[in-house]
Each structure stands twice: as C-alpha cells, then as structure tokens.
Amino acid sequence: MNGISRRLSTETVISLVIVAAVLAVFGRALEAGFVEWDDNIVYDNPHIRGLDWERIRWMFTDLQYLWRYMPLTWLSWAITYELFGLNPFGYHLGNLVLHSANAVLVFFLLRKLFLVGTEKESIAGRRNYLLWCCGLGALLWAIHPLRVEPVVWVTDLVYCQALFFLLISMLCYLDFCSPANPRKRRFYWCSVGAFAASLLSYQTGLGYLLVLVLLDFWPLRRIDGAGKGWWRTSAAMRLGLEKIPFAAVAGLVTVLTLVARFNPSGQQPRPVSLAEFGIVERVIQAFYIWAYYIWKPWFPTGLSPVYTSLMSIKPMAPRFILSLLAVVALTILLGFKRRRWPLLWTLWICHLLLLIPVLGLTEHPHYPNDRYSFIVSITWSVLAAAGLLNLWRLTALRRLMAGVVVVILVVLGVLSYRQSRIWQDGVRLHEYIIAELGNDALSANLYLRLGRLHVKQGNDAKAADCFKRVLELSPNATDAHCDLGTLLQRQGKLEEAIGHYQAVLSFDPDDSNSHNNLGAALAAQGKLEEAVSHLNEALRLDPGSSSAHRNLARALALLGRTDESKTQERQADMLETRPKASPR
Numbered sequence: 001m002n003g004i005s006r007r008l009s010t011e012t013v014i015s016l017v018i019v020a021a022v023l024a025v026f027g028r029a030l031e032a033g034f035v036e037w038d039d040n041i042v043y044d045n046p047h048i049r050g051l052d053w054e055r056i057r058w059m060f061t062d063l064q065y066l067w068r069y070m071p072l073t074w075l076s077w078a079i080t081y082e083l084f085g086l087n088p089f090g091y092h093l094g095n096l097v098l099h100s101a102n103a104v105l106v107f108f109l110l111r112k113l114f115l116v117g118t119e120k121e122s123i124a125g126r127r128n129y130l131l132w133c134c135g136l137g138a139l140l141w142a143i144h145p146l147r148v149e150p151v152v153w154v155t156d157l158v159y160c161q162a163l164f165f166l167l168i169s170m171l172c173y174l175d176f177c178s179p180a181n182p183r184k185r186r187f188y189w190c191s192v193g194a195f196a197a198s199l200l201s202y203q204t205g206l207g208y209l210l211v212l213v214l215l216d217f218w219p220l221r222r223i224d225g226a227g228k229g230w231w232r233t234s235a236a237m238r239l240g241l242e243k244i245p246f247a248a249v250a251g252l253v254t255v256l257t258l259v260a261r262f263n264p265s266g267q268q269p270r271p272v273s274l275a276e277f278g279i280v281e282r283v284i285q286a287f288y289i290w291a292y293y294i295w296k297p298w299f300p301t302g303l304s305p306v307y308t309s310l311m312s313i314k315p316m317a318p319r320f321i322l323s324l325l326a327v328v329a330l331t332i333l334l335g336f337k338r339r340r341w342p343l344l345w346t347l348w349i350c351h352l353l354l355l356i357p358v359l360g361l362t363e364h365p366h367y368p369n370d371r372y373s374f375i376v377s378i379t380w381s382v383l384a385a386a387g388l389l390n391l392w393r394l395t396a397l398r399r400l401m402a403g404v405v406v407v408i409l410v411v412l413g414v415l416s417y418r419q420s421r422i423w424q425d426g427v428r429l430h431e432y433i434i435a436e437l438g439n440d441a442l443s444a445n446l447y448l449r450l451g452r453l454h455v456k457q458g459n460d461a462k463a464a465d466c467f468k469r470v471l472e473l474s475p476n477a478t479d480a481h482c483d484l485g486t487l488l489q490r491q492g493k494l495e496e497a498i499g500h501y502q503a504v505l506s507f508d509p510d511d512s513n514s515h516n517n518l519g520a521a522l523a524a525q526g527k528l529e530e531a532v533s534h535l536n537e538a539l540r541l542d543p544g545s546s547s548a549h550r551n552l553a554r555a556l557a558l559l560g561r562t563d564e565s566k567t568q569e570r571q572a573d574m575l576e577t578r579p580k581a582s583p584r
Contacts, residue, residue, distance in 0.1 A: 010128050011111070014135035015104045018142060022100045025143045025413045028420055029092045029152040036426040036453055037305060038155045041066065043086050048078040063260040069253060072200040073158050091154040098160035099151045103142035105167040106378055110134035110385050112174050113219065126392050136405050137385030141378055144412050145300035148419040149370040158202035159374045166205045166375070169194035173212060177220050192245045199253040205375060206254065207353035209246045213239075214349055218342045261362060271362040281313040284320045285366060286359040290352060291323035292368045293376055294330075300412070303370055303419055304436040305429070311365045311442075327352075343386055347379045354379075426453050444473040448480055460487055478504045482514055485521075494521050512541035516548040523555040531555045546575035 034043050042048070047058045047065070059074035076094065084090025111134045141147070150156040172191035176184050198205050216222040216239050223235050230236055264270055288310065314320065330348060338345035354376040360366030388405065391398040422432040430450040437443050451466030464487055470480035485500030501518035504511050519534035535552040538545060553568035 010131050011108075014107060014131055018103045018107055018135060018138055019100045021139055021409075021413065022103050022142050023096070025416045026096055026099065026148075026151050026420060028417070029096055029423070030089055032092055032152060032424045033088045034091075034154060034426075035423060035429050036449065037153070037429055039153075042077055042091060042154055045077075048074055049081050051078050051082060063256065063263065067261045067264045068158075068202065069256040069260055070158060070200065070202050072197060073161055073202060076157060076161060076201075088154065091157070092152070095151055095154065095157050095160050098157070098164050099142070099147070102160060102163050102167060103138055105164070105171065106141055106381060107134055107138035109167055109170055109174075109378075110137050110382060112171060113382065114385065114389060129392060129398075130389055132402075133385045133388040136388060136402070136409070137381035139409050140384050140405070140412070141381040143409065143416050144297065144377065145303055145415045145419050146297060146370045146373045146377060148303070148416050148423070149305065150374050152420045152423040153371075156371055159204060159371050162198045162202040162204050163375055165194045165198035165201060166208055169198060169208070173215075174220075177216075177222065188242070192249065195246055196249045196253075199249060203253060203257050204357050204372075205354075206250055207356045209243065209250050210353045211350050212246065213243065214346060214353070218346050269363075272364045277313075277364040280315055281364075282361050284313055284315045284324065285310055285364075286361065287327050288320055288323040289359050289366075289368055289372075290327045290355055293351070293355060293373050294326070296368075297373065297377055297380055300415060302436060304433055305369065306433055306437065306442060306446075307367050307369070308437065308440055308442060310360070310368065313364075343383070347383055350379050351376055427457070439473075441473070444470050444477060444480075447473070448477065448483070451480075451483060455483070455487065460491065463487055476507060478507050478511070478514075482511075482517070485514075485517060489517065489521050489524075494525055497521050498525075510541055512538045512545065512548070515541065516545060516551060519548075519555065520551045523551065523558065528555050528559050532559070544575060546572045549575065 034040075045065070047055050047062070049055070055078065056075070059078070060071040063069060077091070080090045080094055084093075111131060114130055114134065150159040169191045172187045172194060175181055176187040176191060178184075181187065195205075195208065198208075223233070223239055224230060262271055292309075309319070331352075334341065334345045334348050355372070358369075358372040384405070388398070388401060391401055422429050427450065430446055430453065434443050434446050434450070437446070447466045447470045451463045451470070454460070454463035454466060464484060467480045467484035467487065470477050471484070474480070481500040481503045485497040485504070488494075488500065489497035498518060498521050501514045501521065504514040505518070508514075515534045515538035519531045519538060522528075522531035522534065532552065532555050535548055535555060538548040539552065542548065549568045549572035553565045553572065556562075556565035556568060
C-alpha cells in the first residue's frame with residue numbers, strides 16, 4: 001500500500017505541476033476578448049444563445065451554418081452562454097480548462113503506454129523516473145508555441161474538446177486491452193462513446209481509428225503481423241470485429257461532414273474542382289503538410305494564423321520536392337528498420353494517419369495552421385519521454401538531459417507566453433499578421449478588416465489610413481472605396497466621398513449601397529435631382545432598404561415634393577418595424 005500511495009502522490013504532484021505550467025503560460029488568455037477572426041461564429045450566432053429545444057435541434061441537424069458537423073461544440077458554447085452570456089472570459093476559461101485537462105491526460109496516456117511497452121520487472125526500480133519522463137513529455141506538448149492558437153482563440157474550442165474525448169477514448173481502449181482488467185467490455189464501450197463524442201465535437205481525429213489498429217500490432221502485441229496469412233487468423237478477425245463500432249461512428253460522421261462540405265451555404269467556400277486544383281497538386285500539398293509538421297515543431301518562430309506557402313502549388317519548387325523526398329525516404333528507412341525501431345515506425349505511421357484530416361485535399365488555397373499540429377504533436381512527446389527513459393542507467397547523462405529538457409521547456413513557455421499576446425484583441429492580431437506577411441497580396445484584405453475594427457472603436461484616422469493602404473495594394477477594391485467613402489462622408493468631406501462611391505459604381509453599377517450613399521452625399525451638396533436619381537436606382541436594386549427610402553424622403557422634401565416624401569417615410573417606417581424572420 002505504501003508503494004501505491006507513493007506512486008499516486010508522484011502522479012498527483014506531476015499533474016499539479018502540469019496544470020500550473022499551463023496556467024502560467026496561457027492564463028493571460030482570460031483577459032482577452034473575442035477577436036474578429038472567426039469568433040463571430042460564437043458571438044454573432046443566435047442558435048447557441050440558449051438551451052431550448054429548437055436550438056438543440058438546430059445544433060444536431062444543421063449542415064449549412066459551417067461546413068463541419070460539430071453538434072457537441074455548439075452545445076458546449078450554448079452551456080457557456082447560459083453561464084456567462086457573451087462575456088469572453090467564460091469562453092476563454094473553457095479553452096483553458098480543457099487544455100489543462102488534455103495536458104494531464106497526455107501525461108497519463110504516456111504513462112500507460114510505457115507501462116504497457118515495458119516489462120514490469122525492469123521498471124520496478126525506476127517507476128518514479130518513468131513518471132517524471134512522461135510528465136516532461138506532456139509538458140513539451142502542453143506549453144509549446146504551436147499550442148497558442150488552439151488554446152487562446154475562442155473558436156478553437158473545437159480542437160481542445162475533440163482532443164479531450166479522443167484522449168479519454170485512447171485511455172479506455174488501453175484499459176480494455178489490459179488482460180488483467182475485469183471490466184474490459186465497459187472500457188471498450190466507453191472508448192467507442194468517447195470517440196463518437198470527439199468526432200461530434202470536430203472531425204480532426206478521424207485518423208484515430210487506424211491508429212488503434214496500429215497499436216494492436218505494437219506496443220500492445222495483440223496480433224503478430226510477421227507470419228504469413230496473419231490477417232486470416234481468428235485473432236485478426238476478432239480485432240477486426242472490435243473496430244466495427246469505431247468504423248461505423250467514423251463513417252457516419254464522415255458522411256455528414258462531406259454533405260456539409262459539398263453543400264455549403266452562400267457564405268462558405270465550395271470545394272475546388274480537379275480542373276482548378278489537380279490531383280498532382282493535391283498530392284504534392286499532402287506531402288508538404290506531412291513534412292511541414294516534422295520540422296515546424298523544432299522551429300516555432302514567426303508563427304501566424306496565416307501562412308502563404310501553399311497559396312501557389314508549383315510541383316517542381318524546391319520546398320515541395322524536398323518534402324516529397326523526405327517523407328518517402330523516412331517511410332522507406334523506417335519500414336526496413338521497423339523490427340529494430342518499432343517505436344519510431346509506429347510513431348511515423350501515426351504521424352501520417354493523424355494528419356489526413358488536415359491535408360486540405362478539397363481546399364485551395366490551404367493553410368498549414370498551427371492548430372493542425374494539436375493532436376499529431378503528441379507523437380513528439382512520446383518520443384521525448386522514450387528518449388529520457390532510455391537514459392535510466394546513464395546517471396550523469398540522464399541528469400544532463402533532464403536539465404536540457406527543463407531549459408527547453410522554459411524557452412518554449414516564454415515563447416508561448418509572448419505569442420499569446422497577439423490574441424488579446426482583434427486590432428493587435430491583425431497588425432501582427434500584416435507585419436508577418438509584409439507586402440503579400442493577402443495584406444490588402446487584412447488592412448480592410450483592420451480598418452473596420454478601427455471604425456468600430458471610433459478611431460477614424462487609423463481606419464482611413466488602413467482603407468487607403470488597401471487601395472494602394474489593390475486599386476479596384478470596391479469594399480475599401482465604399483468604407484472609405486462612408487468614413488469621409490461622416491467627416492463632412494463630401495467631394496472625396498463622392499469620388500469613392502463613383503469608383504465603386506464604375507466597377508459595379510448595380511451596387512445598391514453605393515447608389516444610396518452617393519445619393520445621400522449629393523443631396524447634402526444640394527444636387528437634389530441627381531441625388532433622387534441615384535436613390536431611386538438604389539431602391540430598384542434593393543426595395544427593402546429602409547435607409548434608401550429615408551434618404552429619398554429627405555431629398556424629395558428638399559425639392560418640395562411633400563406627398564412623395566411622406567410616402568417614402570411611411571415605407572421606411574414599415575420596413576424598420578416589420579418583425580424580422582426568426583433564426584433557422
């Protein structure tokens with residue numbers, strides 16, 4: 001009993017250290033707000049503002065709002081709304097709590113894997129050392145800078161929640177596979193249920209099913225794949241039957257996800273066709289992603305929510321050729337050495353399998369985002385813990401390497417802490433991304449978004465500078481012309497505003513909003529007949545615009561056409577008081 005108590009005490013201490021480290025590195029996220037970087041799917045979403053039956057039905061049936069099926073994540077946000085309303089603190093707290101829990105679960109997963117893969121008699125005298133190796137491995141995953149995006153960004157609750165259930169599923173599966181476990185079936189169905197919950201939170205763990213098959217070979221050794229015809233043995237058939245519930249869940253969720261992906265709403269991008277993005281380019285992109293997440297964890301600098309490396313796929317470009325060669329060479333080498341290096345071979349195949357959902361095979365352009373490393377980076381923690389564990393007999397080197405790992409953890413923690421600052425608010429985030437992109441063409445859109453953020457905050461001078469910068473990068477950007485015109489009109493600079501509205505209409509004569517704004521600006525200059533012409537055109541294009549009706553009423557009143565003006569005022573009143581359609 002004393003030995004068990006000591007082991008539990010060590011595990012508890014390690015768990016507390018992990019949680020404390022996570023809170024120290026990411027705790028500032030609790031002070032952050034929402035950022036205008038997809039967080040609108042939370043704060044602008046009427047479907048998660050409550051737990052009534054109609055909203056719950058929407059969560060489990062909608063395939064249009066986003067091109068992902070994620071009912072349990074919608075449900076989590078609805079519960080958060082019930083507790084915190086739209087206070088961003090509650091949503092950041094949810095991410096932070098889940099990441100802390102995930103870090104501890106990674107520790108217990110490493111512990112269980114190494115207990116399974118190591119002979120009991122050989123670990124009896126070094127159990128505490130094994131536990132601390134697993135703890136250091138878990139910390140390498142938990143406070144790495146690539147974790148910043150999924151932890152401090154509200155929208156990325158999907159990754160934290162999906163991984164939480166996936167880790168529970170894996171731990172239950174390992175308990176199910178333990179010969180000494182008297183409650184095997186209970187753990188089996190818990191594993192299936194947790195896998196389902198993970199996929200219903202987000203589909204980032206679809207490769208997990210194949211990982212389970214891989215683990216049956218090693219380290220669980222539930223089947224020997226060396227003999228001829230091993231796949232026809234009763235053991236192989238039994239293991240195959242075990243995977244059917246997992247496959248059924250994965251298949252159902254995959255179908256729902258594909259339906260959502262290939263039938264997006266008007267706001268969501270459609271999958272690119274083979275004519276737009278060929279098979280060769282998709283294959284090259286996949287190899288680049290596989291290679292990218294090998295080296296990127298070792299050089300976690302210059303991180304950004306936007307990377308442009310896959311904006312254009314040129315198959316013969318050096319980075320794509322090197323990626324292809326690296327992946328193929330590693331696969332061949334580790335395949336030949338799989339009996340000598342079973343851990344490396346298993347981790348490598350896990351790397352390939354776990355990245356399948358984020359290869360971007362239906363998307364162009366695709367972005368190798370930091371959050372895509374959330375699950376697959378656990379393989380590096382396994383490798384790090386294994387390396388430390390193998391130094392058990394080399395006392396001096398063991399202590400040296402433990403010290404090196406601690407130093408690395410401090411460096412990673414500092415980098416993550418600094419990186420988390422950019423997610424404190426939308427303005428800081430956009431300014432950071434623009435600085436990282438430099439003069440890239442994508443900067444125009446980011447300047448436009450930044451300008452609109454400045455408008456919301458009442459900083460017209462900075463907003464105008466941003467809109468002008470957009471037009472320097474992209475002179476035909478009608479949104480920037482329109483936004484800058486509106487800003488100038490509000491400042492009384494009517495002539496400049498009119499020039500921007502006319503620029504919009506030269507590109508798009510059917511832009512009703514610009515006709516409306518131009519009409520209002522012309523009326524303010526006393527050019528009433530011209531104003532009425534543009535306002536009538538605005539209403540022809542958009543009869544439901546109460547603003548255009550109101551502006552037309554004022555122009556007509558100045559022309560002395562009182563009856564017509566009153567008619568337009570009544571139309572505006574009717575439109576503004578008409579009940580809005582309830583959410584789908």
